[in-house]
Amino acid sequence: MVNIDWNNLGFEYIKTPFRYISTWKDGIWDEGHLTEDNTLHISESSTALHYGQQCFEGLKAYRRKDGGINLFRPDENAKRIQRSAHRLLMPEIPVDKFINAVKDVVKANAEYVPSFESGGTLYLRPLLIGVGDTIGVKPAPEYIFTVFCMPVGPYFKGGLTPTNFYVSDYDRAAPHGTGAAKVGGNYASSLMPGEEAHAKKFSDCIYLDPATHTKVEEVGSANFFGITKDNTFVTPVSPSILPSITKYSLLYLAENHLGLKAEERDVFVDNLQEFAEAGACGTAAVISPIGGIQNGDDFHVFYSETEVGPVTKKLYEELTGIQFGEVKAPEGWIYTVEV
Template structure:
């Protein structure tokens, strides 16, 4: 596989899109005999694996996604890597996998960025370095049990804005009949591969019908909002006379605790002075028009405004009807989402103060010697 050449001064970082590009290499740690090794930087983007590895047969794998930015002061920093480290530890613990320590996670992130420093896009391009840590069982086993050997890989790839210019225009979302993402007491709260493959088919079918994002309700009652296929859900109430709103996002065991969502909550509460509610949200609240702005949020897109939600409902005779609900005017990005988006992105790029000390490390990451 040929490395991406970014050496030309005229290289267009804004045209990268969100796809894998080969860089200088990745870092891999291996767990064996009850301990992790010190990690090794590797240039070859392929990994030999036993055909009976637990990751291949029983899905013993989890991953993370985060970004590094070349900020206004010229330094390279990562957005909240400690939160991603803590979340992958939670995923590992739940799936009985050997977990990295927070320090090991941060060490790997720092080393792989330093080895690929030229792939961190310049400030002002709207692009960033996407970081993908992935951990999986490598021991050969035929019976169902936890592996005793693991690999922890961190690779990086430069990406541009998911949508050119930042946020997209509002998109249509579908609640598909007879389709669930996660069981009430299953694995929806951790970031494992199985949670995502469960939505691949339904997402494909939805996109063919003109819906870029799928929204899921709770699988027990199908009355409460859970999350989108790859992103958390949040909604904003109309601004009051003082310009204040409520930022409302679901509380449920079966949704992923998004780092982006947690960050937007703090921006809303501590910078914008809004009320923040993390609670069960009945879909009827959407139908009743309690929210004038709704969005999906995640590392890749930051915020995707939603302008319409179409809800498929199965009638007693088995037929399906579609109830359409337009959010706001359905066409333009609301003022609340715009303010949230620019406040968070400005912190990531160094265009405003970082009051939470989210950007790590303070002194930046430099090329390896």
């Protein structure tokens, strides 16, 4: 029996019994296997430690009302980690290997998938790192691919409740840099601006485009979206933005399920008044409504600082309904885990 308070889960590390690990060496991946060891044993000269040659993913497993378990678009996570790996000259993980590893970890830790009623999920963290004995600035001779998991509650405390954000003077990524790849360096550089936002009593910071500082790019570790006053779902477009699977799912759902117009385009920080509602979205955050944004001396409130806008609420219900098996999913979006 697992001794966890399922109704009060945070977004914290919890050691679960099993994780998957596979090694790439001499040009090929081994078969991989499950292990109970949650410590990675690597060379002190691994490129992941010195030069940041590593990338990762984040996805969730969802307990359905009938007790079954769903995965939401894991093939898209597999493709994205391939693109991240390509950017850092790391070996790509075959899509089938990635999906099977995720399924194996969920199946082995099935008792840690929270109940449907709790609203919690099993968060999965696939990780690819460069290892082996090398000290020069060059690709590693070996790589480790691992997947571990833990039960989690909402990323933002309070769940679907509006919170406020702060426009940062810092850049999340450089023009033509690694902003579109899910690499650790992007997140390391976000720690200081994130802490500054928290110190000012905001949930997180808003990053503007690094070239001109005029356009909204990302909301902390999530993507931005806005609902215009004429019911258009808008997300920013930029080569520096991480291509969020949640964001592209919402673009599709807004247009095809809710009947909204949907578009990716520039979102200028001095024109926030075009939006009736706004939010942050991502695997961890799901959807977090934005009450207001502080930009210098200007504080712009969207729908409300205390209530969720109607379109944001519908999008949240549609997305989570699909993930938990309560709403019919577009073809190919849901993978089931047989336990």
